[in-house]
Amino acid sequence: MTSPAFRTYRELREEGWTRHRIDRAVRSGSLVRLRRGRYVDATTDATVQDAGSLGGRLDCVSLLSLLGVFVLHSEHLHVQFDREASRLPDRPPSVVPHWRSSVSGPGDLHADLIEALAQAVVCQGPRAGIASVDSALCLRLISDGEVDAIFDRLPRRYRRLRCLVDGSAESGPETFVRLMLRALGARYETQVRIRGVGRVDFLVDGWLIVECDSRAHHSSWEAQLSDRRRDRAAAAQGYLTVRLVAEEILYSPDVVRGALAGVIKGPRRRRQGSLPLVDAHNSCAIARPAR
Incomplete structure (x- = not known):
């Protein structure tokens, strides 16, 4: 520079x-x-x-x-x-x-x-x-x-x-969520492509999709319709999708972490490997293996 x-x-x-x-x-x-x-x-x-x-x-x-x-x-x-x-x-x-x-x-x-x-x-x-x-x-x-x-x-x-540090994070909120998932002891992958759904921010324990939404990219009605279609396609394959709002991730992290803990450790937890195959994808500089 x-x-x-x-x-x-x-x-x-x-x-x-x-x-x-x-x-x-x-x-x-x-x-x-x-x-x-x-x-x-x-x-x-x-x-x-x-x-x-x-x-x-x-x-x-x-x-x-x-x-x-x-x-x-x-x-x-x-x-x-x-x-x-x-x-x-x-x-x-x-x-x-x-x-x-x-x-x-x-x-x-x-x-x-x-x-x-x-x-x-x-x-x-x-x-x-x-x-x-x-x-x-x-x-x-x-x-x-x-x-x-x-x-x-x-x-x-x-x-x-x-x-x-992980360069696969495409936004600050994604980094915050990744650190929360790590602290919760969850197994996760970043920037994962799921057939019929597209690329998702996180796939947790093989069954939970976590998306980090911001006003800049998800505020229009068209964008929200697209998100709903993706969530429906994921649900049809057995995935659960949780959408988190960037403002809450950054400024109310304890609330978001509590919500993630409730989903990850709740009764809906499933055995990994029971869902369709996914393709890992990373569009940034550095890829890290799932933890």
């Missing part, structure tokens, strides 16, 4: 810009003056400009959100500052500063992605942090080897979480 960078006044002059041209570009809005002697193109994302105007780099959940990586919350601006930085502007109370040395270049306006992901694990907590790493892996923004680099940067107490 290439980080956008500011250009200094001196660099602009060396590129052939005159003082009049620079002033005119700033007045017209095509060039933005971040701080004294530091400029970026006006097309640069506003959050990146905000971080640069403070003398830092966009970092942590703010950078991940910009890149399309799952984060649980991104209301506050997270900015990385070099430890040796001085004479910085005053920061608004809503800015979350992260002081650390970085491999980023002096003019870079994005923090290093590996550093940002490690920071996000600390800031968000283990469950959401793993979901962010899963998301970056699924989007192919990082490799499996770079996941190791993320956890190498974290305090030792976080390193046991490395084995929980």
Whole structure:
């Protein structure tokens, strides 16, 4: 990932810009003056400009959100500052500063992605942090080897979480549900294709389908009709389908975990292998065996 960078006044002059041209570009809005002697193109994302105007780099959940990586919350601006930085502007109370040395270049306006992901694990907590790493892996923004680099940067107490990362998760809620199923001791497969039904998020113990629905992909009537048809086709083959809502998965996880426990450990539990064959399918970067 290439980080956008500011250009200094001196660099602009060396590129052939005159003082009049620079002033005119700033007045017209095509060039933005971040701080004294530091400029970026006006097309640069506003959050990146905000971080640069403070003398830092966009970092942590703010950078991940910009890149399309799952984060649980991104209301506050997270900015990385070099430890040796001085004479910085005053920061608004809503800015979350992260002081650390970085491999980023002096003019870079994005923090290093590996550093940002490690920071996000600390800031968000283990469950959401793993979901962010899963998301970056699924989007192919990082490799499996770079996941190791993320956890190498974290305090030792976080390193046991490395084995929980799984790039087959296509959304943050899927990661949350996977961790719940694991904690419940359930045997599950992710991204499974069932003949006559299609691909499902989870197949638990060979008979329970768990789907993670979001407003973005399941709010229209047409989408809901499609879901009902899939559920009916699954029921005809003996599968039970449980649909979970993303908002409840993320913000009421105890309620969702209780519901899953009730279904998995309830009287409807069946012997594995009694249902039609399924085809495992994984559209993301890394596939993990069923646990």
